[in-house]
Amino acid sequence: MLVKTFSAAVSGIDAVPVTIEVDVSRGVRYMLVGLPDAAVKESQQRIESALRSAGLHWPGRQVVINMAPADIRKEGSAYDLPLAVGIMVASEMVKGSRLDGMLLTGELSLDGALRPVRGVLPMALRAREEGFRGMMVPALNAPEAAVVEGIDIYGVNSLAEVLEYLHGDRVLAPVKVDLEELFSREGNLYDTDFADVKGQENVKRALEVAVAGNHNAIMIGPPGSGKTMLARRLAGILPPLTLEEALETTMIHSVAGKTENHMPLMTRRPFRSPHHTSSDISLTGGGPVPQPGEISLAHNGILFLDELPEFKRNVLEVLRQPLEDRVITIARARMSCNFPASVMLIASMNPCPCGFHNHPSKECTCAPGMVQRYLSRISGPLLDRIDIHIEVVPSDYGKLSLPASAENSPVIRQRVVDARAIQTKRFTGCDGIHTNAQMTPALIRRHCHLDEAGGRLLRAAMEKRGLSARAYDRIIKVARTIADLDRSERICPDHLSEAINYRNLDREGWAG
Numbered sequence: 001m002l003v004k005t006f007s008a009a010v011s012g013i014d015a016v017p018v019t020i021e022v023d024v025s026r027g028v029r030y031m032l033v034g035l036p037d038a039a040v041k042e043s044q045q046r047i048e049s050a051l052r053s054a055g056l057h058w059p060g061r062q063v064v065i066n067m068a069p070a071d072i073r074k075e076g077s078a079y080d081l082p083l084a085v086g087i088m089v090a091s092e093m094v095k096g097s098r099l100d101g102m103l104l105t106g107e108l109s110l111d112g113a114l115r116p117v118r119g120v121l122p123m124a125l126r127a128r129e130e131g132f133r134g135m136m137v138p139a140l141n142a143p144e145a146a147v148v149e150g151i152d153i154y155g156v157n158s159l160a161e162v163l164e165y166l167h168g169d170r171v172l173a174p175v176k177v178d179l180e181e182l183f184s185r186e187g188n189l190y191d192t193d194f195a196d197v198k199g200q201e202n203v204k205r206a207l208e209v210a211v212a213g214n215h216n217a218i219m220i221g222p223p224g225s226g227k228t229m230l231a232r233r234l235a236g237i238l239p240p241l242t243l244e245e246a247l248e249t250t251m252i253h254s255v256a257g258k259t260e261n262h263m264p265l266m267t268r269r270p271f272r273s274p275h276h277t278s279s280d281i282s283l284t285g286g287g288p289v290p291q292p293g294e295i296s297l298a299h300n301g302i303l304f305l306d307e308l309p310e311f312k313r314n315v316l317e318v319l320r321q322p323l324e325d326r327v328i329t330i331a332r333a334r335m336s337c338n339f340p341a342s343v344m345l346i347a348s349m350n351p352c353p354c355g356f357h358n359h360p361s362k363e364c365t366c367a368p369g370m371v372q373r374y375l376s377r378i379s380g381p382l383l384d385r386i387d388i389h390i391e392v393v394p395s396d397y398g399k400l401s402l403p404a405s406a407e408n409s410p411v412i413r414q415r416v417v418d419a420r421a422i423q424t425k426r427f428t429g430c431d432g433i434h435t436n437a438q439m440t441p442a443l444i445r446r447h448c449h450l451d452e453a454g455g456r457l458l459r460a461a462m463e464k465r466g467l468s469a470r471a472y473d474r475i476i477k478v479a480r481t482i483a484d485l486d487r488s489e490r491i492c493p494d495h496l497s498e499a500i501n502y503r504n505l506d507r508e509g510w511a512g
Contacts, residue, residue, distance in 0.1 A: 001024055001025075001089075001090045002021065002022070002023045002090065003021075003023075003086050003089045004019055004020065004021050005019075005020045005022070005082040005083075005086040005096075005099065005104055006018070006019055006020070006082065006102070006103045006104065006132070007020060007078065007079055007081075007082040007103060007104055007105050008103060008119075008122075008123040008126055008127065009072055009074055009075070010118065010119035010122060010255055011072070011335065011337065012255075012290065012330075012338060012339060013122055013248075013251045013252055013292070013337075013339065013340070014126070015119065015122040015125065015126035015127075016126070017103075017127075017130055018067055018068065018069075018072075018074065018079070019067075019068045019069075020065065020066075020068075020079070020082050021066040021068065022063065022064075022065050022083075022086035022087055022089075022090040023063075023064045023065075023090065024059055024062070024063055024087070024090040024091045025061060025062050025064070026061060026062060027061060027062025028061070029062045029063075029064075030044060030062075030063045031062075031063070031064045031065065032044070032065045033064075033065070033066050033067070033070065034065075034067030034068060034069075034070045034074060035067070035070060035071070035072065035073045035074055036067060036073075036074045036079075037074065037076075039075065039076050039077050040067075040074050040075065040076070040077075040079055043077065043079060043080050043083055043108075046077075046107075046108045046109070046110060047080060047083060047084045047087065047108060049110040049111075049112075050080075050084060050108040050109070050110065050111070050112040050159045051084065051088070051112075051159070053110070053112035053159070053160070054112050054158075054159045054163055055160075056088065056093055056163075058087075059087065059090075059091035059093075061091065063087060063091075065083065065086070065087075067079070073289075075289055076107075076117065076118070077107035077108075077115075077117065078106065078107060078117040078118070078119075079105075080107050080108040081104045081105060081106035081107075081108060081114065081136070081159070082104040082105065084108060084159060085099065085104060085162060085166075089166075094163060094167060095166060095167075096166070098165065098166055101132050101133035101134065102132065102133065102134050102135065102136055103123070103127045103132045103134070103135045103136070104135075104136045104137075105117055105120065105123060105135075105136075105138075105141075106136075106138045106141075106156075107138070108159060111158075112158045112159040112160055113157065113158050113159075114138040114139070114156055114158055115140075116138045116140040116141045117137075117138065117141065118254060118255060118256070118257040119254055119255045120137055120144050120145045120254060121144050121145060121148070121247070121250055121251050121254045122251050122254065123145070124144075124145040124147075124148040124151060124153065125148055125251075127151055128148055128150050128151045133152060134151060134152035134153070134154060134174070135151060135153050136154045136156060136162070136172075137153065137156075138155065138156065138157075139157045140155075141155070142154070142175040143155075143175060143177055143263075143264035144250070144254060144259060144263070144264050144265070146174075146175040146176060146264060147177050147179060147247070147250075147264050147265045153174055154172040154173075154174060155172075155175050156172070177264045177265070179243065179265065182264065182265060182267060183240070183241075183267050189268070190268070190409065192232055192233045192235065192236055192409075193233065193236060193408050193409045194233050194237065194406060194407060194408060194409045194412055195406050195408040195409070196229070196233070196406075197226060197229060197230060197233065197406060198395060198406055199395030200226055200230065200392065200395060201406075202390070203219065203226075203390055203392050204230070204407075204412075206388055206502055207230060207234060207346075207390075208412055208415065208416065208485070209388065209478060209482055209485065209498075210344065210346070210387070210388050211234060211237050211344070211416050212415070212419040212420065212481050212484065212485055213387075213419070213423070213435055213436035213437050213477065213478065213480070213481030213484070214344050214434075214435035214436070214437040214438070215344070215387035215388055215436070215437045215474075215477065215478055216323065216345040216346070216347075216386045216387050216388070217344075217346055217347070217386065217387065217388035217389075217390065218308065218346075218347040218348065218349065218383075218386050218388070218389050218390070218505070219231070219346075219347070219349075219390055219391075219392050220348075220349055220350075220351050220389065220390070220392065220504065220505070221348075221350070221351065221392030221393065221394070222351065222355045222356050222359050222362070222392075222394060223350060223355045224394060225392045225393065226392060226395070227306075227348035227392050228306055228348060230392075231273075231302075231304050231306070231346050231348060232271070232273075232304075234271070234302055234346060235269065235301075235302065236409035236410075236413065237409050237412045237413040237416050238269045238301070238302070238413070238416070240417075241267060241268070241269055241300065245300045246265050246267060247265070248299065248300065249266045249269075249270060249299055249301070250266045252297060252299055252339070252340065253270075253297065255291070255292060256292050256297060258297065269300055269301035269302070270297060270298050270299070270300065270301035270302070271298070271301055271302045271304065272294050272297050272298040272301070272303050272304065273304040273305075273306060274303075274305070276305075276306070276307050276308075276310040276311045278294065278315060279312075279315065280312075280314055280315045280318045281293065282294060283315060283319070284318050284322070284330070285328060286330050286332075288332070290330040290332060290335070290337040292339045293328070293339075295319070295322050295328060295341045295343060296328060296340060296341050298343045299339075299340045299341060299342055299343060300340075300342060301343065301344070302343065302344050302345075302346055303343045303344070303345050303346070304347070304348075305346075305347045305348075306347075306348050307348065307349060307350070308347040308348065308349040308378060309349050309350075309374055309375070309377040309378055313377065313379070316379070316382055317379065317382065319345065319385075320382055320385060322341040323343075323345060323385045324385065326340070326341055326343075326432075326438070327339070327340060327341055327342075328340075328341045344437075345385075347386065349378075350374075351371065351374075351375075351391075352364055352366045352370060352371040352374050353366055353374055354366050357371050358391070359394070360393060360394070375505070380468075383505060384468055384470045384471055385470070387437065387474040387477065387502070388478060388502040388503075389503050389504040389505040390502060390504060391504045418487075419485050422484045422487075423435050423436055423484060426447060430443065436477045436478075436480045436481045436484070437477060437481075439477055439480075441473065444473060444477065447480065448476045448479070448480050448491060449490070449491070450476070450491055450496070451490070451492075451493075453493045454491060454492070454493045454496045457493050457496050457497060457500070458472070458475065458476075458496055458500070461475075461500045465503070467503070471503065475496070475499045475500055475503065476496075476499075478499040478502060479491045479495040479498070479499040480495075482495040482498050482499060483495045
C-alpha cells in the first residue's frame with residue numbers, strides 16, 4: 001500500500017515542503033531514498049523501538065520510502081514522526097484519513113516520546129503558505145508554531161497519542177497563543193537599568209543617540225570606566241519589537257536551536273556578546289549545512305564586541321560587508337543561504353595595551369608608537385562604518401557616592417521610541433529603510449539639508465580631520481538623529497557640532 005505524509009526541511013531560515021512516500025509490499029527489505037543523512041537513516045531503530053512502546057510492531061514486509069524532492073538533502077531527526085506515521089498507515093495498522101492536509105514533524109525517543117526539533121516556526125509559515133490545514137508537532141514546540149495564524153497547531157507528547165488520534169480515541173485541541181498578552185508580559189522585562197550608572201552623562205547621551213538612529217558605536221576608555229556596564233544596559237532602551245521583527249528574529253533563533261525555554265516568540269531584541277576568541281565562521285555563520293552566526297543571531301538587536309582590538313583581524317574584517325548590506329550570504333557547493341544581519345554594532349576597547357592613555361590621573365606606560373599600533377589592529381574601513389566614537393573617562397568618587405539615582409531606562413526609552421516614530425513616518429514607502437542609519441545617499445540629500453553655517457562647520461571638520469566620504473555621510477546621519485531627538489525638522493549647527501564630536505578617533509593627535 002502506498003501512502004504519503006508531509007513534512008518540511010529547513011534551508012537557511014526558510015522551509016521547503018518534503019513529501020514522504022511510503023510503500024509497504026511483499027518482501028523483507030527496508031529502503032530509504034531521497035538524499036537522507038545519517039540521522040535520517042538511523043530513524044529506523046528509533047521508530048521500531050517507539051512502535052513497540054506503543055504496542056505495535058515493525059511490519060514484516062518490504063518497506064520502501066522516498067523523500068521528495070530527492071535533490072534536497074534531508075538532515076536531522078525531525079522526520080521521525082512523519083516516517084513512523086507513514087509506515088503505520090501504509091502497513092494498515094491505523095487509518096490515515098485524519099492526516100489529510102496535515103504536516104508532521106518531531107523526533108522520536110526509544111520509549112515513543114516526542115522530542116522538540118529546530119526550525120518549527122519557518123515550517124509553520126511554509127505550511128500555511130502551502131495550504132495545509134494543520135500541523136502536528138512535539139508539545140514543547142507547539143507554542144512556537146502557534147504564533148502563526150491561519151493554521152491549526154496540534155502539540156503531542158508521544159507516538160501513542162498520535163495513534164489514539166488516528167484511531168479517533170483522542171481529540172486534539174489546537175494550541176493558541178495570545179500574542180498581545182505575551183508582548184505586554186515579557187516585552188519590558190529587563191534585569192539592567194541605566195539608573196545604575198552614576199556619572200558618564202555624555203556617554204549615556206551618545207548611546208541614546210546611537211539607539212535612536214540605530215547607529216554603530218564604539219566606546220574607548222581605561223579598564224573599569226564602565227564601558228561593559230553601559231553596553232549591557234542598552235537592551236533596556238531599545239524600542240519594542242514589532243510583530244514582523246519578532247517573527248523574523250524568532251525564526252533565526254529557532255533554526256539555530258537557541259530559542260529560550262521554547263518561548264513561543266522572542267519579545268525582546270537580542271543582545272549577543274561573543275568572546276574575542278571567536279572565529280570568523282562563528283560570527284558570519286556557515287558549516288556544511290549553513291547555520292546562522294552571531295551577527296544573524298543579533299538581527300534586530302545589538303552585537304556587542306568587548307575588547308575589540310583583541311579580536312583577530314580577519315574576524316573583524318568579515319563585519320564590513322554585513323554592516324553595509326545588512327544581510328549575509330553563505331555560499332556552499334550544494335546550496336546558498338541568505339541570513340538577515342541588520343544589527344547595531346556596539347564595541348568597546350582600551351585606548352592602549354596598558355589601558356591608561358589619556359587617563360586623567362594615571363600615567364600610560366606604553367612605549368612610543370604602541371598606542372597607534374594598538375589602534376591599527378582595527379582597520380580604517382571598519383572604523384569608517386562605526387558612526388559614533390565616544391571616549392569614556394572614569395567617574396570620580398564624588399559622582400559615584402551621590403545618593404540620588406540617575407535617569408532610568410524607561411524614560412530614555414520613551415525618547416528613543418518617539419525619535420524612531422519620526423523616522424518611521426519619514427521613511428514610509430522606502431522598502432527596507434526604517435532608521436536614519438539605513439539612509440541611502442539619495443535619502444540623505446532628500447531629508448538632511450544643511451544651512452550655510454552648518455555647511456561651513458562640516459567643511460572645516462572634514463579638512464582638519466581628513467575625514468572620508470563615508471564619514472561625511474555618517475556625521476550627517478547622526479546629526480539627523482540628534483535633530484529627531486530634539487523634534488527639529490532642521491539640522492542645526494548645534495546638531496552637527498555634537499555629531500562631529502562623536503568622531504573621537506578621527507581627532508588629530510588622539511593616539512599620540
